[in-house]
Amino acid sequence: QVQLQESGPGLVKPSETLSLTCTVSGGSISSYYWSWIRQPAGKGLEWIGRMYVSGSTLYNPSLQSRVTMSVDTSKNQFSLKLKSVTAADTAVYYCAADGGGGPFDPWGQGTLVTVSS
Amino acid sequence: DIQMTQSPSTLSASVGDRVTITCRASQSISSWLAWYQQKPGKAPKVLISKASDLESGVPSRFSGSGSGTEFTLTISSLQPDDFATYYCQQYNTYYTFGQGTKLEIK
Numbered sequence: 001q002v003q004l005q006e007s008g009p010g011l012v013k014p015s016e017t018l019s020l021t022c023t024v025s026g027g028s029i030s031s032y033y034w035s036w037i038r039q040p041a042g043k044g045l046e047w048i049g050r051m052y053v054s055g056s057t058l059y060n061p062s063l064q065s066r067v068t069m070s071v072d073t074s075k076n077q078f079s080l081k082l083k084s085v086t087a088a089d090t091a092v093y094y095c096a097a098d099g100g101g102g103p104f105d106p107w108g109q110g111t112l113v114t115v116s117s
Numbered sequence: 118d119i120q121m122t123q124s125p126s127t128l129s130a131s132v133g134d135r136v137t138i139t140c141r142a143s144q145s146i147s148s149w150l151a152w153y154q155q156k157p158g159k160a161p162k163v164l165i166s167k168a169s170d171l172e173s174g175v176p177s178r179f180s181g182s183g184s185g186t187e188f189t190l191t192i193s194s195l196q197p198d199d200f201a202t203y204y205c206q207q208y209n210t211y212y213t214f215g216q217g218t219k220l221e222i223k
Binding site: 044094096097105110 | 162172213215216
């Protein structure tokens, strides 16, 4: 049973870079595609981007200019960097898996990132 | 971009009721649609994939239908555990979620 756990700073200053890591346990990081999804408080879900261990990436066009995703297979981890953040990037950030263009399952528990000075 | 529109935004119902939530896509997505349930403070949980395939372990009172641009999620007899927010999601082109439907106790 694959399990995901997000980690990273809970507070980021405006204009800086948000960095999060998702650790995969209970399965191979090569078996899935990996996505980041975010949810502002009281609002809906927004897909940020997806990657595979080969390094291929697919980003939400609305965020593409600010997003970078990467993978560290030796640690069974993948990461998100979102640059030039503003208060609008304050949200719970989830990592999630899909089998290749399918629904997201499983998900991590989510981590709250607040953008504030 | 493919936009997903859910209706209603809020639904008040009682235990035992049959409820239906609708999701419309701005262009055809074939059957590449999933439904999720989310409870406060928790990650979403997938209920249905490919518009009508029930995920393992999901109660049979949940069902999905539709193709192209119109889809529905039906709960045949509401249970106390079903009061939550429901999202549709297309995975035909990138991934887009509907804005959510909050199912409240009447």
